[in-house]
Amino acid sequence: MEGWILADSDVVTVREGAEQWILLPPTPIGEALARLLGGEVAVWADGRLAVRHDREVDQRLVALIEVLVGLRWAHPVYVQLDLEGVR
Numbered sequence: 001m002e003g004w005i006l007a008d009s010d011v012v013t014v015r016e017g018a019e020q021w022i023l024l025p026p027t028p029i030g031e032a033l034a035r036l037l038g039g040e041v042a043v044w045a046d047g048r049l050a051v052r053h054d055r056e057v058d059q060r061l062v063a064l065i066e067v068l069v070g071l072r073w074a075h076p077v078y079v080q081l082d083l084e085g086v087r
Helices: 028-038 055-074
Strands: 010-014 019-024 043-045 048-052
Touching: 019 028, 028 048, 028 055
Parallel strands: none
Antiparallel strands: 010 019, 019 048, 043 048
């Protein structure tokens, strides 16, 4: 998506698949998302913020998605979040 504010995001797997890291751009939005997902400290890796993707981070991701979808359904006129495949 052109102009996407988290376009430099990625997921990397290390230690023969034993660990997975979410990499986010070092922007205010990237930092806010890193803190939301990973807690107080964000670790820098390869010029980006790194959040270890563990069970707790996965639960936070699912909760965030559920909140966003709930907002979209509750306020379809105000929240401009397109849900692909849902009409």
